[in-house]
Amino acid sequence: MPAKKKAKKSKAKPKAKAKAKKPAAKKAKKAAPKPKVKAKRKPNAAFMKPLRPDDVLAAVIGPAPKPRTEVTKAIWDYIKKNGLQDKTVRTQINADDKLRAVFNGKGSVSMFDMTKLVNSHLIQ
Numbered sequence: 001m002p003a004k005k006k007a008k009k010s011k012a013k014p015k016a017k018a019k020a021k022k023p024a025a026k027k028a029k030k031a032a033p034k035p036k037v038k039a040k041r042k043p044n045a046a047f048m049k050p051l052r053p054d055d056v057l058a059a060v061i062g063p064a065p066k067p068r069t070e071v072t073k074a075i076w077d078y079i080k081k082n083g084l085q086d087k088t089v090r091t092q093i094n095a096d097d098k099l100r101a102v103f104n105g106k107g108s109v110s111m112f113d114m115t116k117l118v119n120s121h122l123i124q
Helices: 055-061 068-082 097-102 111-119
Strands: 092-094 108-110
Touching: 055 068, 055 097, 068 097, 068 111, 092 111, 108 111
Parallel strands: none
Antiparallel strands: 092 108
């Protein structure tokens, strides 16, 4: 006798039980944080001390004693007024006759080296 094939019964998998959703926890309201007031920056006293320029530098920025920051600003004003910043390499300063003396005879100086060269012309 031929063997009868047993029909496979598909067992239905039990559906996963839907988890009960909990209501979202309410966040406690925090008091608005007070904005922090930044203390005003105090300038460094060493930079603010007025220094007297020597005769070479005085020809460019004037003879009055000025802080280092003001000396740098005055030199940049002179450079911009006379168009001495290089047109292609903007970090280079092309010296005229007055600035050549300040830059120790160099015809072109990097703006980063400029302050180092200028500081040697300030008298305490």
